[in-house]
Amino acid sequence: MPVQAHATLDQLALREAFSLYPTGVxxxxxxxxxxxVGIAVNSFTSISLDPPLVAVSIARTSTTWPLLADRRLGLSVLSAEHGGLARALASRSGDRFANAQWRATDGGAVLIEGAALWLECDPWARYDGGDHEVVLLRVEHAETFPGVAPLVFHQSRFRALDEA
Structure with a gap:
């Protein structure tokens, strides 16, 4: 089915189309x-090595983002074992950290134990992204765990990677 012109673009069809691109969580x-305090995002990408920048996209309807926007942030690329935690962080109610193992840095960033990657970031810039806000974050510290398989979001489901 071809993509329709902007004026008639069906948001549900577009959401389904976007879901075909697998992303990390x-x-x-x-x-x-x-x-x-935290949220799950699947719109995360590296932007620049100099300065070290990454980007996330946050829905304007998020009630959690305003609590995080002025803080040092921990970004944890969740592992294949974190499906339940990803659902909890994406929920609008309940204790999102009830079953989470986490640590706080001296700067106040929260990092999830067992993740594939930890980044400690400071807000850098914010841009209009329609119904989302695109946020650039400056990476201040990174720690990698190359042996940890990441969680993947594809076709509105959490999945694990498999060897090709």
């Missing part, structure tokens, strides 16, 4: 008043 978290 990232926990975006920080301490707020001593407690972890």
């Amino acid at each position: 990232v926990a975006l978290c920080a301490l707020r008043e001593g407690a972890p």
Whole structure:
């Protein structure tokens, strides 16, 4: 089915089309008043090596993002074992960290134990992205765990990678 012109573009069809592109799942978290606050994002990408920048895209309807926007942030690329945590971080209610193992950095970033990658980031710039806000984050510290398989979001489901 070809993509329709902008004026008649069906949002449900577009959401389905976008779901065909697999993405990693990232926990975006920080301490707020001593407690972890976080959300799951699957719109994460590297932007620049100099300066070291990554980008995330946050829905304007998010009630959690305003609690994180001015903080040092922990970005954890979730592992294939984190499907339940990803669902909890994406939910609008309940204790998102009830079954999570996490650690806070001295700067207040929250990192998820067992992740494939940890990034500690500071907000850099924000841009209009329609119904989302595109946020550039400056990477201040990175720690990799190459043996950990990442969680993948594809066709609106969490999946694990398999060797080709």
